[in-house]
Amino acid sequence: xxxxxxxxxxxxxxxxxxxxxxxxxxxxxxxxxxxxxxxxxxxxxxxxxxxxxxxxxxxxxxxxxxxxxxxxxxxxxxxxxxxxxxxxxxxxxxxxxxxxxxxxxxxxxxxxxxxxxxxxxxxxxxxxxxxxxxxxxxxxxxxxxxxxxxxxxxxxxxxxxxxxxxxxxxxxxxxxxxxxxxxxxxxxxxxxxxxxxxxxxxxxxxxxxxxxxxxxxxxxxxxxxxxxxxxxxxxxxxxxxxxxxxxxxxxxxxxxxxxxxxxxxxxxxxxxxxxxxxxxxxxxxxxxxxxxxxxxxxxxxxxxxxxxxxxxxxxxxxxxxxxxxx
Ligand code: NAD
Ligand code: LMR
Numbered sequence: 021x022x023x024x025x026x027x028x029x030x031x032x033x034x035x036x037x038x039x040x041x042x043x044x045x046x047x048x049x050x051x052x053x054x055x056x057x058x059x060x061x062x063x064x065x066x067x068x069x070x071x072x073x074x075x076x077x078x079x080x081x082x083x084x085x086x087x088x089x090x091x092x093x094x095x096x097x098x099x100x101x102x103x104x105x106x107x108x109x110x111x112x113x114x115x116x117x118x119x120x121x122x123x124x125x126x127x128x129x130x131x132x133x134x135x136x137x138x139x140x141x142x143x144x145x146x147x148x149x150x151x152x153x154x155x156x157x158x159x160x161x162x163x164x165x166x167x168x169x170x171x172x173x174x175x176x177x178x179x180x181x182x183x184x185x186x187x188x189x190x191x192x193x194x195x196x197x198x199x200x201x202x203x204x205x206x207x208x209x210x211x212x213x214x215x216x217x218x219x220x221x222x223x224x225x226x227x228x229x230x231x232x233x234x235x236x237x238x239x240x241x242x243x244x245x246x247x248x249x250x251x252x253x254x255x256x257x258x259x260x261x262x263x264x265x266x267x268x269x270x271x272x273x274x275x276x277x278x279x280x281x282x283x284x285x286x287x288x289x290x291x292x293x294x295x296x297x298x299x300x301x302x303x304x305x306x307x308x309x310x311x312x313x314x315x316x317x318x319x320x321x322x323x324x325x326x327x328x329x330x331x332x333x334x335x336x337x338x339x340x341x342x343x344x345x346x
Pocket of ligand 1: 033
């Protein structure tokens with residue numbers, strides 16, 4: 021049996037976590053042979069609710085779970101963790117953009133970045149889910165100077181999956197037949213879901229679907245899918261977000277083989293994106309590392325969309341400059 025790894029999940033009494041924890045505990049993220057210790061963080065008013073979630077985890081009698089820590093202290097939650105999933109933060113409601121949450125949530129990620137820096141394993145892999153995810157991730161990363169910026173990622177896998185599902189419906193094929201998609205930029209309504217390198221059964225999607233549908237229906241629908249769900253459910257996406265978080269971590273840890281996935285990662289200047297931003301790129305993963313897929317041709321339409329979402333990320337970064345130590 022492998023040694024247990026430590027997994028921290030913040031916002032552990034929230035709605036995403038209610039879908040996330042039980043799947044992680046049953047081995048769906050790190051494998052059926054990987055024991056784990058769950059380190060669950062909440063704020064003080066939610067600790068009673070969290071105690072109920074812990075009772076339910078106990079009542080599942082998961083064979084992989086070796087211990088559960090429930091705390092409102094980030095230092096305790098992040099002690100020696102190998103994986104940190106930063107979910108805890110306020111979700112948006114109807115009529116809001118995700119960046120409207122910046123003021124409410126930014127401080128959380130500054131504090132948690134510092135706690136990760138001092139307490140987590142030096143190899144910790146961090147996924148930020150809480151919105152606005154890219155800029156919250158940037159804040160956490162910049163407050164953790166002893167960790168490699170490549171250890172911090174933001175979630176755009178949900179957008180990637182949404183795009184894949186919409187294309188499969190349009191082309192009446194199974195989702196598994198759609199490949200080569202990418203989400204560029206921000207997890208926001210400026211994100212650019214790009215099909216220029218995507219294909220189905222060896223055929224380029226650009227040859228199968230007219231550009232007008234892509235521009236007038238597909239791109240806006242993916243960009244606005246979060247709002248569409250909020251309007252229908254009265255609450256933001258939860259089970260699909262938890263699923264995407266599991267897939268993001270699973271890809272990062274177990275590898276993607278030749279599959280392209282979308283991840284918000286530290287920009288090294290690839291594709292002319294400002295270095296240091298947390299920007300979603302097409303990525304592949306192997307050996308526990310992610311790499312940006314290099315050398316894709318970018319046409320002028322794509323470049324315009326990539327620039328637009330980059331500009332929004334720069335604007336968000338500048339709005340939180342007081343939380344970004346050099
Ligand atoms: P929720 O309100 O149901 O749960 C959030 C939980 O976080 C609450 O239990 C709250 O007490 C806790 N929390 C707040 N501040 C905290 C702190 N400082 N430390 C620890 N816990 C804290 O919200 P949810 O639906 O689970 O969504 C969580 C976040 O995820 C939101 O910001 C939402 O917008 C975002 N989200 C992102 C994506 C994505 O694709 N990146 C998808 C869906 C939701
Ligand atoms: C989503 O994309 O579903 C989440 O980011 C929640 C939201 O605010 O849209």
